Amino acid sequence: xxxxxxxxxxxxxxxxxxxxxxxxxxxxxxxxxxxxxxxxxxxxxxxxxxxxxxxxxxxxxxxxxxxxxxxxxxxxxxxxxxxxxxxxxxxxxxxxxxxxxxxxxxxxxxxxxxxxxxxxxxxxxxxxxxxxxxxxxxxxxxxxxxxxxxxxxxxxxxxxxxxxxxxxxxxxxxxxxxxxxxxxxxxxxxxxxxxxxxx
Amino acid sequence: xxxxxxxxxxxxxxxxxxxxxxxxxxxxxxxxxxxxxxxxxxxxxxxxxxxxxxxxxxxxxxxxxxxxxxxxxxxxxxxxxxxxxxxxxxxxxxxxxxxxxxxxxxxxxxxxxxxxxxxxxxxxxxxxxxxxxxxxxxxxxxxxxxxxxxxxxxxxxxxxxxxxxxxxxxxxxxxxxxxxxxxxxxxxxxxxxxxxxxx
Numbered sequence: 001x002x003x004x005x006x007x008x009x010x011x012x013x014x015x016x017x018x019x020x021x022x023x024x025x026x027x028x029x030x031x032x033x034x035x036x037x038x039x040x041x042x043x044x045x046x047x048x049x050x051x052x053x054x055x056x057x058x059x060x061x062x063x064x065x066x067x068x069x070x071x072x073x074x075x076x077x078x079x080x081x082x083x084x085x086x087x088x089x090x091x092x093x094x095x096x097x098x099x100x101x102x103x104x105x106x107x108x109x110x111x112x113x114x115x116x117x118x119x120x121x122x123x124x125x126x127x128x129x130x131x132x133x134x135x136x137x138x139x140x141x142x143x144x145x146x147x148x149x150x151x152x153x154x155x156x157x158x159x160x161x162x163x164x165x166x167x168x169x170x171x172x173x174x175x176x177x178x179x180x181x182x183x184x185x186x187x188x189x190x191x192x193x194x195x196x197x198x199x
Numbered sequence: 200x201x202x203x204x205x206x207x208x209x210x211x212x213x214x215x216x217x218x219x220x221x222x223x224x225x226x227x228x229x230x231x232x233x234x235x236x237x238x239x240x241x242x243x244x245x246x247x248x249x250x251x252x253x254x255x256x257x258x259x260x261x262x263x264x265x266x267x268x269x270x271x272x273x274x275x276x277x278x279x280x281x282x283x284x285x286x287x288x289x290x291x292x293x294x295x296x297x298x299x300x301x302x303x304x305x306x307x308x309x310x311x312x313x314x315x316x317x318x319x320x321x322x323x324x325x326x327x328x329x330x331x332x333x334x335x336x337x338x339x340x341x342x343x344x345x346x347x348x349x350x351x352x353x354x355x356x357x358x359x360x361x362x363x364x365x366x367x368x369x370x371x372x373x374x375x376x377x378x379x380x381x382x383x384x385x386x387x388x389x390x391x392x393x394x395x396x397x398x
Contacts, residue, residue, distance in 0.1 A: 001248050001249075001251065001368045001369075004248070004372075004375050007244060007248050008375075011247065012226050012336070015225050015228065016227065018225055018228060019228045026217055028214055028215065029215075029218045033217070034236065036240070037233065037235040039239055040236065040238055041213060044264050045206060047261055048205075048206040048210065048304055049201050049203070050201075051201055052201065061260045061261070065243055065246060101247055105250055109246075134210075137210075137211070169200045176203050
């Protein structure tokens with residue numbers, strides 16, 4: 001087993017991710033989601049969807065479990081907000097937080113996080129797709145609550161999510177998401193028009 | 200990919216686990232932990248500790264991710280409370296909740312949950328060990344807050360956790376936990392004596 005003291009220091013540090021609030025509301029529970037429980041949902045969804053895909057399930061689960069840990073230092077950056085400085089903040093966060101682990105394990109976590117961020121391997125593309133699908137689902141099930149609170153518009157949701165969702169699972173995730181986004185538009189939860197970069 | 204509609208129904212149902220509160224308090228955050236974020240922590244801890252152990256990492260992560268989903272129906276049963284009816288409540292919960300998935304996936308989830316509950320394979324023993332270690336760590340880092348709130352005594356923590364912790368990772372987890380439990384006793388956070396079954 002790896003060094004227990006270092007793993008414990010790391011896992012205690014990871015408690016902080018449970019205090020990083022996302023903009024999304026939970027389905028059926030009156031509060032915003034934190035990034036730790038969000039990561040859990042994505043991993044469970046991956047478990048439910050992956051059988052038969054030929055994807056490396058272990059790498060997908062590992063990527064999803066750690067993909068947001070950098071937010072402990074860097075904070076959650078809302079998908080529809082300016083992304084200025086995000087890359088550098090998260091890079092420094094990855095160095096510090098993964099650096100709490102044994103060097104061998106730190107390297108593995110760092111490589112998984114970089115693979116997720118790059119989004120180019122089939123496993124990373126699938127993981128990124130789920131990361132985009134879940135908040136659309138949560139918004140759709142709450143009449144667009146977080147979209148409405150943040151003034152998000154239809155075109156933004158399409159342009160921000162279509163590429164990553166289309167690149168995963170032969171377009172199936174995008175087809176599903178598109179249905180929700182269009183119904184949200186028709187229900188008036190996602191207004192059409194406006195500058196897509198004003199939020 | 201597996202049937203997306205069924206996976207989505209399942210993942211929406213799983214949102215409820217974020218509303219199931221455990222007795223443990225988070226380290227450094229003033230609230231009790233929910234079972235979804237707890238499951239995330241265990242999976243991340245497993246990722247940090249497993250390299251080099253020879254354990255089947257994928258099975259460990261899957262078991263830890265789903266081990267508490269039955270609590271959506273059955274609730275969280277405090278480790279030091281009476282366990283009456285827990286087995287039957289959880290069995291019914293597993294049937295209903297995993298039954299939302301495609302049959303093939305449902306069977307896999309059910310088998311993983313049963314493997315975790317039995318605790319006999321090396322992967323399940325390791326997973327159970329982490330499930331015991333984490334609340335001891337959280338209690339230790341909060342001066343025994345949840346132990347004190349629930350009148351838990353030193354002997355209960357030892358008798359309840361020693362078998363599962365000793366069976367994992369060549370006894371390393373128990374050695375670490377024992378150090379925390381004894382210091383908690385010496386600090387007065389875990390009183391000695393009393394009937395170990397009164398909570």
